Amino acid sequence: MRKRINRNVLLSIYKKLYKFYSSQKWWPADTRFEVIVGAILTQNTSWKNVEKAIKNLKKANVLSSPYRIGRLKKGELSRLIKPAGYYNVKAERLKNFLTFLTAEYSGSLNKLSHQKTEKLRQELLGVNGIGPETCDSILLYAFKRPVFVVDAYTKRIFERHKICNKDLDYHQIQKIFMDNLPRNYKLYNEYHALIVRLGKEVCRKLPNCKICPLGKRKVLANRIL
Ligand code: SF4
Known part of the structure; x- marks a missing residue:
């Protein structure tokens, strides 16, 4: 039917x-990269907890570019995002995204932003830990694509x-x-x-x-x- x-x-x-x-x-963030980090951190937790984690990242001065977060050791990243819960898993997921960005787009969100929506969607979904809701949040709020x-x-x-x-x-x-x-x-x-x-x-x-x-x-x- x-x-x-x-x-x-x-x-x-x-x-x-x-x-x-x-x-x-929306989205309550200063940069496109902050949107992406927030979209990963907000999985299974309230936004209030994400805000605390984002605050820690800003205080450590690592949220200004993917390169800075990428240089952090996983344990240090986990410690900074601890308020968001599931911090080891989320640190891994952030690292997975950064590995993808570095390998496929030389670490450049600008280059990534030129990708066509469907291809971008498939690539983001290919990153371990990024499911449909997180992926579409990134497409909509970080890359301004008309994806519900x-x-x-x-x-x-x-x-x-x-x-x-x-x-x-x-x-x-x-x-x-x-x-x-x-x-x-x-x-x-x-x-x-x-x-x-x-x-x-x-x-x-x-x-x-x-x-x-x-x-x-x-x-x-x-x-x-
Ligand atoms: S009117 Fe609809 S949206 Fe509003 S509280 Fe009731 S069920 Fe929910």
Whole structure:
């Protein structure tokens, strides 16, 4: 059976969220490299913990370029990013990304940024420890590519509104958004940030629909056909 939704529903949800919360000004980082580091560090932890790790990296003056982090010993890198949790695994993942960047692009994010989106996606996914969500966060927020990021909040909110089903995987959910929204990185940037805000504050495990900008669930219900 073909999956269809009312094309306007996703845009209408976005407009409601934007009107209520306004711009989230994502990604909270000073440089493209900081976005990439943050995207890897934020796996399975809260952003507050990532901020502490980023602060440590800045204090040690190693976040200004991939080269500086690359020169750190793994143990030292682990120590600096400890607040982000799973620090040995994440240090390994950061090192994996830097090894890839050095081997394929002479350590230059500028060279990497010239790569076409699909090729860039495949290459990032080839780095051990970078999965679809991290990869797409990097594509969207570091390289301004129109790629919609799906996370646990997206699944929860849009399942509750019957726009996606429980059994859909990451790519199927992403396709629903990308097939029904204009391919615009600014829109995708803001939309994902607004979803995260809504999921953190209102549409939690126990949804607080009474104070939600999306109002009653039934109003927006738009089942996949
Ligand atoms: S809190 Fe309720 S109305 Fe708001 S997004 Fe969640 S399920 Fe929908």
